[in-house]
Amino acid sequence: MTTFRDDTASHPSLDYPGYKSTALRHPKQPLIALPHRLTEVTAPVLPESRFGELDHDLTRQHDGEPIGQRIIVHGHVKEDDGRPVPNTLVEVWQANAGGRYRHQVDNWPSPLDPNFSGGGRTITDDHGYFRFLTIRPGAYPWRNHPNAWRPAHIHFSLFGRAFTQRLVTQMYFPDDPLFGQDPIFTSIPAAARHRAISRFSLDRTQDNWALAFEWDIVLRGTEQTPFETDDDGDVA
Numbered sequence: 063m064t065t066f067r068d069d070t071a072s073h074p075s076l077d078y079p080g081y082k083s084t085a086l087r088h089p090k091q092p093l094i095a096l097p098h099r100l101t102e103v104t105a106p107v108l109p110e111s112r113f114g115e116l117d118h119d120l121t122r123q124h125d126g127e128p129i130g131q132r133i134i135v136h137g138h139v140k141e142d143d144g145r146p147v148p149n150t151l152v153e154v155w156q157a158n159a160g161g162r163y164r165h166q167v168d169n170w171p172s173p174l175d176p177n178f179s180g181g182g183r184t185i186t187d188d189h190g191y192f193r194f195l196t197i198r199p200g201a202y203p204w205r206n207h208p209n210a211w212r213p214a215h216i217h218f219s220l221f222g223r224a225f226t227q228r229l230v231t232q233m234y235f236p237d238d239p240l241f242g243q244d245p246i247f248t249s250i251p252a253a254a255r256h257r258a259i260s261r262f263s264l265d266r267t268q269d270n271w272a273l274a275f276e277w278d279i280v281l282r283g284t285e286q287t288p289f290e291t292d293d294d295g296d297v298a
């Protein structure tokens with residue numbers, strides 16, 4: 063297996079045999095370090111005014127409510143020593159309750175939900191905290207191998223302090239029976255897989271309204287969150 067990652071204990075290999083499309087897109091030559099110029103060291107400007115009031119609430123972006131189980135997804139973005147990472151753009155995208163993306167190449171026979179787009183964003187607060195309100199995504203088939211199904215997951219992207227600092231990963235739900243047959247999940251080194259799984263947090267549920275799942279994102283160190291490449295443009 064080829065990998066150019068600096069921490070193979072935490073992150074998936076860029077070329078993982080069971081995850082077929084990795085063979086088509088992983089680098090086959092050693093990477094070349096390029097000097098960082100203005101484009102690489104400048105950052106997106108993200109004043110509060112750039113965000114809509116409901117950008118973090120995927121259940122209220124249309125006239126009606128989406129079908130599905132309401133959930134609160136929350137957690138902290140942290141450095142390796144536990145320090146919070148404030149003012150970080152956190153973006154999410156996900157399938158609807160039936161496991162269907164609102165995406166032009168997703169056409170498997172599960173209905174679209176007219177009240178669910180599946181995208182949201184927020185900025186971490188002074189404590190590195192983020193919170194989304196959404197619906198629990200469904201599993202979906204993806205044709206990687208016979209009867210292949212993705213476990214329910216939410217895609218996350220984090221921007222750092224420059225355009226080149228972007229991390230992409232997926233959050234999973236506890237005890238999903240589909241973990242063992244999913245090569246995207248199993249491409250994460252076994253000892254690091256639990257870091258990609260959220261935990262149910264009863265204390266953050268909203269009475270008579272929504273369940274809650276907590277997931278902390280750690281940028282570096284021995285407890286760092288497993289990250290994907292940032293060019294994983296498919297909908298899996």
Ligand SMILES: [Fe+2]
Nearest residue numbers: 215217297298
């Ligand atoms: Fe996905």
